[in-house]
Amino acid sequence: MMKLNDFQKYDVTLLIPYEKYFELIYETKYLLEARLNSDRIFVAQKSFFGCNRRTAVSKASDWYNKALKKVLGHPHDKMFVNDPCGEVVYDQGFVCTDLRNKYLDDPTIDRLIKEAGGDLGREDTKTPAASVKRLRKRRKQEVQLTDRLIQSSGGTIYYKMTELCDSKTGRSKVRKIKLASKSLIKAKKEVVRRGLDRFENFADTKELLPLKLSTSAKAA
Template identity: 55%
Template sequence: MMKLNDFLRYEISLKIEYDDYFRLIYGTKYLLEARLGPNRTFIARKSIYANCRKKAVHKAVQWYWKEFKGLIGTAHKVMEVNDPYGEVAYDQSFACNELGNKYLDDTTIDRIIEASDGDLVRDEREGTEHHPPNSVMRIKRRRKQNVVIAPRLLQSPGGTIYYRMTETPQVSKNGRVVRRRKVRNVKLASRSLDKALREVERRGLDKKAVA
């Protein structure tokens, strides 16, 4: 039953091998309307409604396993869900394993790869039924960087806060560096800025640091 907020229409495409298609019909009596495409592959299409592509993919996967139970292959090998509203868009935070970015059709895959400027490629790993591959994968590992939240205070992507101490100052002579500055990040127990500032003062880290 379609919910009131499931107003967006998406299309599921199944690419079924020739022998698998007739095995499906004769073995289960399941009448799936399909047309014969190139390379002796049948193409079947079904509309599905949801409020976003992520929800549409979730519904599509549930429908696939309920109806076919893997008889025509694992879902990631035969099923695609289109992206008619341009919801799949590349940026630096693009997550290949996000459900809304999986089961992409060829047109969307090509568009995302082009937009990534060499960051993404097709994910051609074999995968398994319970651990399917993504539609695309990164070939450049994203570097997670700490963020400066206050002078000398850095926070990691995981939320850990560090106090950046200068243990040895840089020394220059006649315009040349004769000794490089040595710094060290001291891990704090605090998880918020206010508590971190109090911890630095309590531990005297600001007094130990070299200006």
């Protein structure tokens, strides 16, 4: 039964080797209407409805695993789902193995690779987990939560602690301390509890000290 919000139609294309098509009929009694192309590959079409591509791919995968996988094997080179609404787009948060981005047809793969600007390429392993793969590692971006608290792309929060100035260079060093807290409120409490901020006021005073000395010397 189709749900009210499953309004978008997604077309699934199946590429079935010649021998496997008849084996599918004999073994499972599953008659799938298909046409034979010039490469002796049977091409079949089936439609699924869903509120988004992720839902449609999930439905198509469940159907394939129950009805066809026993004979046809892994669907990575046999089942392809189109992207009529352009939901598959490349951005910094793109995940190749996301269900929304799997079982892509050729036009969608070509568009996606072009959008990625060299970051993505076609997956060419025997049993790939996705249609595309990363050619370049994703840049790790940190989020500045406060002046001294930062969060990594993996969610870990660090405290930037200023160490005492080097007597030779006169420069202070900043060291990142890993925190156990996962939220900003808890991270602030952890900083106080561990006493990580106890030298910050002293460090700020040290930075201002040369300025005060020079002012006093000028007045004298």
